[in-house]
Amino acid sequence: MDVFLLPALLGETDLSGGVAVVIDVLRATTTITHAIAHGADCVIPLLSVDETKEQGAKNPSALLGGERGGQKIDGFDLGNSPAEYPASVVGGKKILFTTTNGTKAMQACRAASEIYIAAFVNLTAVCNQLADHPHITVVCAGTEGEITREDVLLAGAIVDQLATDAAEPLQLNDQAQIAADAWLEAKHDLTTVSLADRLKQSRGGRNVLRLGQENDIEIAATLDKFTVVPKLDTQHWEIRDSRNLAP
Amino acid sequence: MDVFLLPALLGETDLSGGVAVVIDVLRATTTITHAIAHGADCVIPLLSVDETKEQGAKNPSALLGGERGGQKIDGFDLGNSPAEYPASVVGGKKILFTTTNGTKAMQACRAASEIYIAAFVNLTAVCNQLADHPHITVVCAGTEGEITREDVLLAGAIVDQLATDAAEPLQLNDQAQIAADAWLEAKHDLTTVSLADRLKQSRGGRNVLRLGQENDIEIAATLDKFTVVPKLDTQHWEIRDSRNLAP
Numbered sequence: 001m002d003v004f005l006l007p008a009l010l011g012e013t014d015l016s017g018g019v020a021v022v023i024d025v026l027r028a029t030t031t032i033t034h035a036i037a038h039g040a041d042c043v044i045p046l047l048s049v050d051e052t053k054e055q056g057a058k059n060p061s062a063l064l065g066g067e068r069g070g071q072k073i074d075g076f077d078l079g080n081s082p083a084e085y086p087a088s089v090v091g092g093k094k095i096l097f098t099t100t101n102g103t104k105a106m107q108a109c110r111a112a113s114e115i116y117i118a119a120f121v122n123l124t125a126v127c128n129q130l131a132d133h134p135h136i137t138v139v140c141a142g143t144e145g146e147i148t149r150e151d152v153l154l155a156g157a158i159v160d161q162l163a164t165d166a167a168e169p170l171q172l173n174d175q176a177q178i179a180a181d182a183w184l185e186a187k188h189d190l191t192t193v194s195l196a197d198r199l200k201q202s203r204g205g206r207n208v209l210r211l212g213q214e215n216d217i218e219i220a221a222t223l224d225k226f227t228v229v230p231k232l233d234t235q236h237w238e239i240r241d242s243r244n245l246a247p
Numbered sequence: 248m249d250v251f252l253l254p255a256l257l258g259e260t261d262l263s264g265g266v267a268v269v270i271d272v273l274r275a276t277t278t279i280t281h282a283i284a285h286g287a288d289c290v291i292p293l294l295s296v297d298e299t300k301e302q303g304a305k306n307p308s309a310l311l312g313g314e315r316g317g318q319k320i321d322g323f324d325l326g327n328s329p330a331e332y333p334a335s336v337v338g339g340k341k342i343l344f345t346t347t348n349g350t351k352a353m354q355a356c357r358a359a360s361e362i363y364i365a366a367f368v369n370l371t372a373v374c375n376q377l378a379d380h381p382h383i384t385v386v387c388a389g390t391e392g393e394i395t396r397e398d399v400l401l402a403g404a405i406v407d408q409l410a411t412d413a414a415e416p417l418q419l420n421d422q423a424q425i426a427a428d429a430w431l432e433a434k435h436d437l438t439t440v441s442l443a444d445r446l447k448q449s450r451g452g453r454n455v456l457r458l459g460q461e462n463d464i465e466i467a468a469t470l471d472k473f474t475v476v477p478k479l480d481t482q483h484w485e486i487r488d489s490r491n492l493a494p
Contacts, residue, residue: 005252005425011392145258149421174396174450178252182428188435203421 001135001162003155003176006142007108019133020112021126021158022232023119024141025150026204027080028102029230030119030220031065034082036241037122037226039091043239045103045232049073052098059094066098070211073098082121082219105141106232112137117230117239120154120195120220125227127161129242136162138176149182149202150220153195156183196221248382248409250402250423253389254355266380267359268373268405269479270366271388272397273451274327275349276477277366277467278312281329283488284369284473286338290486292350292479296320299345306341313345317458320345329368329466352388353479359384364477364486367401367442367467372474374408376489383409385423396429396449397467400442403430443468 004010023029032043046052049068053075056064065078065085072079078089080099097103109115118126118138130136138158140151156179163170163180172180186198199205199217208216231242251257270276279290293299296315300322303311312325312332319326325336327346344350356362365373365385377383385405387398403426410417410427419427433445446452446464455463466472478489 005394006256008255009253009394146420147252147256147422147425149424152421152425173393174399175394177396177448178394178399178425178429181432182425185428185432201424 001159001170001176002173003138003140003159003179005140005147005152005175005179006145007105007139008145009175010108010139013137015109015112015137018112018135018137019114019116019130020109021116021118021130021136021138022102022105022109022141023138023151023154024099024102024105025119025154025220026199026208027082027216027220028099028141029117030121031080031082031085032097032117032230032239033119033122033226033228035085035090035095036230036239037228038085038087040085041092041094043095043097043230044237045106045239046096046098047103047107049098052096055096059096062094062096063090064096068100070207081213081216083215101141101143105139109139110234115232115234116242117232118154118158120157120223121225122228123154123157123161124224125229127158127165129229130158130162131165143204143207146203148204150199150204152179152182153186153198155179156181160184194221195223248406248417248423249420250385250387250406250426252387252394252399252422252426253392254352254386255392256422257355257386260384262356262359262384265359265382265384266361266363266377267356268363268365268377268383268385269349269352269356269388270385270398270401271346271349271352272366272401272467273446273455274329274463274467275346275388276364277368278327278329278332279344279364279477279486280366280369280473280475282332282337282342283477283486284475285332285334287332288339288341290342290344290477291484292353292486293343293345294350294354296345299343302343306343309341309343310337311343315347317454328460328463330462348388348390352386356386357481362479362481363489364479365401365405367404367470368472369475370401370404370408371471372476374405374412376476377409378412390451390454393450395451397446397451399426399429400433400445402426403428407431441468442470
């Protein structure tokens with residue numbers, strides 16, 4: 001099991017045939033998990049605002065969501081806050097979604113045979129989905145090319161949970177060990193410093209606070225709120241509830 | 248205070264006017280610290296084997312040291328093992344030194360006004376040297392472009408010690424926080440898993456074990472063996488005992 005603290009650190013790593021997990025805790029993968037858990041038909045992750053608008057013009061019933069600089073994009077229906085994606089808004093809808101870092105991380109994982117979307121809100125469900133896969137690669141999105149601690153903490157939580165459940169010791173790359181260290185160090189005293197407070201100290205957290213979206217951090221730090229695992233169907237390039245996709 | 252887990256992660260970071268610390272625990276910075284502590288006149292860090300041999304031809308009294316693929320280079324006097332650098336061999340000598348990762352990390356820090364060489368063997372001395380500097384950047388060398396845990400652990404130990412000694416909370420980038428997490432997690436149970444054993448599990452450690460140089464890891468894991476802080480004089484591009492250099 002390998003962790004990469006940024007997509008750029010993948011280098012020439014060959015993901016083909018393996019399982020990839022994409023993490024962008026604040027906020028893309030948390031928001032996508034909310035959308036799918038709340039009954040969205042699918043989320044289409046797109047790199048550019050123009051591409052998202054073009055696809056929106058062809059799909060009048062689709063919702064446009066995402067951010068630039070953390071803010072909702074002009075002309076879009078929704079921003080990048082998980083609170084904007086309740087069932088009453090997203091149920092049955094196709095969502096055309098563009099964010100700065102999360103979508104790039106998904107693109108970097110394109111060669112994998114399965115790509116899952118992970119957040120603290122579906123941690124255990126993701127780990128159950130991953131159990132027994134022989135070759136797992138976890139990719140942290142980071143923020144504008146920089147490593148962010150909130151993503152690393154979740155990567156470490158996944159390593160920790162899979163290592164605890166595994167029959168044999170996992171083979172971990174150094175980044176996986178470092179991520180696990182970071183998570184274990186946080187776990188030791190979650191009673192004195194909550195996960196939400198830790199996320200507020202991270203680079204991504206400070207960004208979200210600056211946007212006045214503190215509540216999004218509280219939401220993102222809610223462990224196992226959902227049992228859904230969004231899966232990116234690489235053939236059709238759309239994210240759906242993994243239970244609704246052929247294996 | 249910023250930590251970068253690899254030189255490549257520095258990106259466009261401007262180091263000018265600041266203090267940089269270079270870490271390559273297994274084994275370049277550990278070996279350089281041994282050489283300087285044992286009375287070498289200076290260590291010249293060079294990028295290529297050819298350049299090292301050329302300079303050696305002009306300096307017949309100099310010793311040639313370093314490695315490629317972890318092994319001593321043909322025609323060189325010394326490899327990259329700290330045990331090869333006792334006072335009886337290196338006392339008063341100029342050492343022309345080339346290693347794969349450490350020298351590149353030093354080059355990446357060129358713009359800094361002061362560059363120090365750190366290892367576990369001189370941890371406290373380095374921290375004392377750094378105390379009260381307003382702008383410190385710690386750069387981990389890694390191994391062949393990959394993050395290695397042994398370097399991250401030392402970076403975290405430096406963050407931990409400076410944070411403990413500081414009058415006010417340090418401003419840390421996320422990589423510094425992650426490094427501190429990794430170190431604190433290791434520190435919690437150094438009695439059950441020694442630092443040497445942790446280093447043996449790391450990417451760099453596994454490389455050194457493969458070379459049959461386990462003893463080098465035990466040496467590298469000896470905390471505060473020396474009080475010397477090697478300093479890279481960027482003008483003359485040579486590493487000397489910081490006490491023998493003008494501030």
